[in-house]
């Protein structure tokens with residue numbers, strides 16, 4: 326028996342299948358030709374470059390199953406693979422590992438296909454979904470803080486990843502704009518300005534165009550109101566009543582609320598713009614207000630909700646639970662609805678309006694119990710079709726150098742804007758110290774500093790495993806070396822500048838050839854993108870893309886160190902290397918774009 330010889334043509338017919346998939350298929354066919362499970366043919370990138378580019382360890386397991394000697398099986402497989410003519414080197418190591426090195430034609434043919442596709446073959450085989458990403462999650466009157474940083478950065482990169490894959494993506498900021506904080510603010514404003522028309526029950530409008538408070542004032546009023554409610558039970562009670570009235574449509578409160586919401590949205594938009602976050606929907610908890618009574622009535626009628634200690638709840642505990650699972654409280658005894666109620670109602674509205682296949686909630690891991698309760702309630706109450714995936718994409722905290730959640734010097738909440746401004750200032754400092762600042766006009770320099778600063782925070786955030794905490798250390802984040810945003814960005818800028826030089830000298834790119842291992846290694850790094858994209862999507866893990874782009878820039882640097890490009894005398898080699906630079910640049914920029922990192926033209 327012998328496997329079909331997969332000619333170069335045959336392989337290219339499987340347009341844009343990833344290199345590892347193609348290799349695993351080929352080696353799998355070799356196993357199958359000897360009546361062994363093709364799954365044993367799984368090929369992985371070699372951990373030891375000097376031995377081969379790839380390896381297959383399947384002979385060991387195959388031998389165990391067939392009761393044979395692993396080296397014998399590996400020898401037979403190698404013999405089979407040699408017939409294909411696709412491999413430059415096939416060798417046996419240890420108890421039966423197969424080391425693989427590709428023919429240059431095979432590698433180059435693959436790279437040509439991959440680079441002909443704007444998406445580098447990553448969209449291939451992806452089943453497009455309709456997906457809602459719920460992230461950002463700012464609150465009215467409370468400035469965005471460090472906690473919203475991760476929700477925004479991770480959420481935005483997952484949104485971009487899904488758009489890149491061809492999914493239909495709805496991105497919803499889910500504003501925290503309902504509930505007790507609103508009542509507290511209304512009452513606090515009333516204390517300071519009791520004569521405003523908003524508080525006059527008799528008054529029926531119109532309400533003034535300009536609201537009575539600025540966003541800065543709101544941010545002072547909210548902590549004041551919150552503190553007052555803890556000391557003054559009468560005030561606390563009045564705020565609860567105001568919340569209830571607001572939710573039941575009291576006109577003056579609604580008008581005041583609208584004003585507070587509008588200025589808060591305006592304020593958060595500035596932060597989101599700086600971070601490059603794009604929302605298709607600016608909805609919030611309050612948008613559920615009309616649906617809420619309908620939902621509560623249905624859940625009661627269909628027997629999903631019950632009264633427990635005066636509150637309306639949905640029991641969500643299951644027999645298999647290892648830890649206590651409290652019921653989801655929909656309505657307290659005073660009639661107030663809760664965070665969970667708005668989230669459940671939001672699910673019902675999303676199901677009705679968009680019928681999504683998946684909803685991702687990019688929210689602090691400390692809210693995991695909340696989401697578990699809400700998701701269980703949604704399943705139990707048939708709030709959404711069972712196939713729709715509901716997933717909490719949690720993340721760890723941003724810590725200070727003391728290892729505790731980041732605080733200001735006096736123990737306060739760190740504002741998001743302050744963090745961004747600090748990062749840009751640090752970037753400005755680093756750029757000035759690097760002595761490049763006098764080469765640019767002031768506005769270009771500012772643009773570079775902004776991009777460096779933002780890339781520093783983003784890459785630092787995204788390159789960590791989502792669930793781990795990390796230490797906010799701007800000095801480390803803004804370094805132009807290693808696993809940092811500025812370093813990845815700089816690699817791209819350097820290639821851009823080299824390609825500009827080439828153009829100035831009238832040099833053009835041409836067909837790929839391989840003459841040096843550094844070129845082959847760079848090609849292999851480029852070819853690894855599809856696997857990185859699949860893994861990042863499956864695990865909702867942008868850190869996998871950070872790792873990919875880092876490996877790519879590392880390979881590029883090694884190539885640039887070992888191989889002349891502009892200075893290469895041989896015209897066809899030079900043209901090929903220019904082409905390789907172009908492809909590398911395009912891929913670095915693509916991945917950075919998914920991560921939400923903008924690359925300047927020069928720096």
Ligand code: ARG
Pocket residue numbers: 459461462463464499500501668686688
């Ligand atoms: N506003 C919330 C907070 O600041 C986050 C909202 C997250 N999204 C949601 N659907 N609950 O904690």
